[in-house]
């Protein structure tokens with residue numbers, strides 16, 4: 582076991598983890614943050630995406646021990662039912678959520694994109710989300726949701 586210290590949704594925390602434990606298992610199992618979904622477990626679907634120092638990472642293929650000293654944001658850290666993040670609200674308003682399993686990863690990947698590129702083209706949105714799979718929506722409404730969020734963040 583190794584002890585790691587990091588920031589989780591704005592709070593300084595520490596945790597003892599196995600050397601082989603992956604981040605998604607630590608977040609779900611030890612912190613109860615089940616908004617981070619584990620689907621493929623092999624880095625292929627994006628459902629387990631979290632932000633690490635603002636960058637979208639797949640927590641099913643990221644060792645928990647490597648989070649030491651970093652800043653982790655899960656979907657629980659970006660908004661709430663009462664006060665959703667602008668990207669979460671845009672997903673709801675654009676009809677971009679069906680079963681919802683992909684949504685936390687989609688939202689976090691979209692936030693990372695908009696933070697580094699506030700005015701993405703449709704092609705840039707599609708490229709950024711290309712590693713996040715959705716079996717329900719057909720993707721078009723997700724693209725529109727990100728465009729809506731970008732416009733709202735811009736004050737339009």
Ligand code: FES
Nearest residue numbers: 620622626627641
């Ligand atoms: S569960 Fe991590 S990429 Fe699919």
Ligand code: FES
Nearest residue numbers: 680683715716717
């Ligand atoms: S809304 Fe069901 S997988 Fe995307």
